[in-house]
Amino acid sequence: MVLKKDKTVSSIVVSLVLGLTPGAFAQGIPSLKDTFQKDFGIGTALNPAQFEERDPKTTEFIVRQFNMATPENVMKSALLHPTWDTYTFEMADKLVEFGRKHNLKINGHTLIWHSQLPGFIRGIRSADSIRTFFTDHIKTVAGRYRGKVFSWDVVNEALNEDGTMRKTVFLQHLGEDYVTEAFRLAQEASPNTELYYNDYNNEKPAKRAGCLALIKKIQEAKVRIDGVGIQGHWHVGKVPLKDIEESILQYAALGLKVMITELDIEVLPRNFQGADVSQRMANNAESNPYPDGLPDAVQQQLAADYEALFKLFLKHKDKVTRVTFWGVNDGNSWLNNWPIRGRTNYPLLFDRNNQPKPAFYKVIALKQ
Template structure:
């Protein structure tokens, strides 16, 4: 019988959810009958989520229950980015990052620290620097101090974030302009010295696309050829419903793994709203108009089912290559937490994740769990 294969027989509602990914709004599955993502994939790869300050402080009881049940890895959304953790020359703010580490310890959640070097969300004082020597001192001390503070306390670091253009060339960031193209290698060298136990990743978006992937491979090889530790590459995975580039993703997993490193999907979400460009450059924006926010009152079933299909196909691909993948992290806990509600247009209603705004599993959630039952 189909129900016996896919679900607990306790309730017909639960059975229908697991088989079809659908349920009437009034037929919520009891919380104790909802499967756990981290348990489903415990022998495959870590399942992570992005945490904001409210999550870390456990202000919302529903989130406080949901997160430890579903996830065994976490990445901070903003609190470890340089403008927050290092707001002034010689002054660091470790309050929330320390709380994140304690949260992870309390809930048996591995922490991926994000991020040491990124051209965006830099401290204002560093952006204003004209002296190359002063900027290099900032670069060196920031990595040594921040990575050193969490030595042995985090599982991994996104050491360098988004250093490439779409064509695979180096982005003309303040780091490239002042320190030259070897800044990536030096960042990994410093991070490895500050925290030898941490896994060290290069992280980017669209680096599953052929041109950017080629640049990313060249960058990784450059670090390796210098004899510097690099453990993995993060593919952010900001994709669009109905247009997930499955072939490019599979090619990327295979080509990155051939370098002897692990692949992580670090910021996964599948956008359902219209947009006139690809990627995840936070500096890009679109002018608001009503047509760009079509689902204010709820997601049409056809889109919901396409979203579920995309997530199912993604996780089938991830499982096919589970020996090469270290972690799959969703960029947010619920749809209501997603950064895509405010970017590239503020105030939109987006639905890119596996849990809805009421902390309930969506059809996509059950399709993902069902990939382990095939």
């Protein structure tokens, strides 16, 4: 059996299979945010078409399913700060207004990241100029959205896989204390906003150790850090549940909130792990195996993986404060175009028509 990408098993049939009563669907598809309202926030990543409300049905769907949102790109410095003395806030402002209008808490993403930097950074050679950019960017952006965003990913992906500091332009010119300084500046610019460190693979032991050391360094400097984001870019059938649980426990032991910030489960072949956007793969016939639909065996494994993950999140709901999916539906996922452009991927709970997949019902059934 193959489930076509533009079709889905009917809600009633799936509900009966999973033991959900037909009455649960009286108001249509169940709501993720309502189902987990007493446990943790449910977020999604939004693109301009979505927060500009170009399609009313999509807006209605987003508002029904999610109560938190993170911008995919519009708050990254390449788009927000394109030239040395120019900021372009129009799209970020629209995102923030979308959140205000529809009661979605906005997580700002991200103040400092080595990737998607403005082009002029490549021409800078002096540490003083990098520090000026670094300081002004944080103060200007965090200050503008003071009281308007719930939280910030202050620094994104500062670590290598072995837990050492990634060799970025900020490390090169500002030294290892740049992460602590970023949090200090963000705290000053937006004192009532929650401040997070965000990374991928920081549930793995070596990178986790580096992340814990980084957090302790910030705390020892008496600078506020409120939480840590585990991105959650995992692969079907290989979700590292033990490492995730141990990471939740160890991060929480430092007094931090824990978020799953960019959740998706890759179902296509990949010859590396993680989410380093600079990595690429060759495009060949084997790289896009499911252009017309996902085989039932893979669909069921995806559902089982999501069920196991949410069981774990519910077990630690006193520590996990948010679960954000990196995309509203399969068609929006960045994994369709990375690390190979034009693939057909199926990593989320909703198909390309915003219809729930078996994984969605497995997750919902945990609360029935």
